[in-house]
Amino acid sequence: MYYYNTRVRYSEITETKKAGILSVINYFQDCCTFESEDRGVGIKWLKQQGTVWMLTSWQIKVNRFPKYCENIKVSTWASGFKYFVGIRNFTIENAETGELLVYAYSEWAYVNSTTGIPVRRIPEEEIEAYGISEPLDKEFEKGKIIVSDESKMVKGEPIVVTEQYIDTNHHVNNGQYVAIAMSVLPEDILSQMDSLKGFRAEYKMQSVKGDTLYPYIYIPNDANSKNAAVILKDEHDKNRLIVRFDL
DSSP states (O other): OEEEEEEOOGGGBOTTSBBOHHHHHHHHHHHHHHHHHHTTOSHHHHHHHTEEEEEEEEEEEESOOOBTTOEEEEEEEEEEEETTEEEEEEEEEETTTOOEEEEEEEEEEEEETTTOOBOSSOOHHHHHHHOOOOOOSSOOOOSSOOOSOGGGOEEOOOEEOOGGGBOTTSSBOHHHHHHHHHTTSOHHHHTTGGGOOEEEEEEOSOOOTTOEEEEEEEOOOSTTOOEEEEEEEOTTSOEEEEEEEEO
16 A cells, blocks of 8 residues: 555635545545655656556545545555556545545556557566555446436537646646536536535546547436536547546
8 A cells, every 4th residue: 555644735625625526536646646656667667668557437435525734644555457457446534533535446557658559468567566455345336437318418618628738648637637527517516516425437538739528518407316427528429538426
């Protein structure tokens, strides 16, 4: 297991004085990238190999969001490797009491950084560097994200990918992808994010600077509907990102 301790900063909170889902995603991304650098298999190593780890899916469960100035412990560990796929768990705990605040399951693909094609075998050096630990003893959904009724999705205004969304892999950053999806949600849904119970994302295709994304939004229209969803498509109507917010 790898972890780092931090304090919830003012720059990381929403108007409710809590870290929201975007900050949680950033905590998790920071944690696994810190681990890769500290274990000698970070950006420089991957560049030499001509490879990159691409996030393919998140499942994040929220007991409660971290509060402003709360001391937290962010942890991650690899729980399995198979062919070109890596499985990784994450947790956020109160650093003083050990209270579990947020936890997650994620899958990653090891791909050629030029072609985007999965590499047949993950280098032993990386598997040894990360090690394999027991998976988190929590329940997660199996299978693909199911949107309640795609026929009722509303098309939003196109969004052009600009430089602010791009990371070192020259693609839209995982967290920025989610930020784009959230930017098209109506205010009444965004106002419920403080009580978010869970979040799922599937990254279907990467996007680069200059691409245009076409959002489709699903909003629950009755009291029995417990989730909202956004699908970002390209000009060929192919899905690039699917996200679901469990309210």
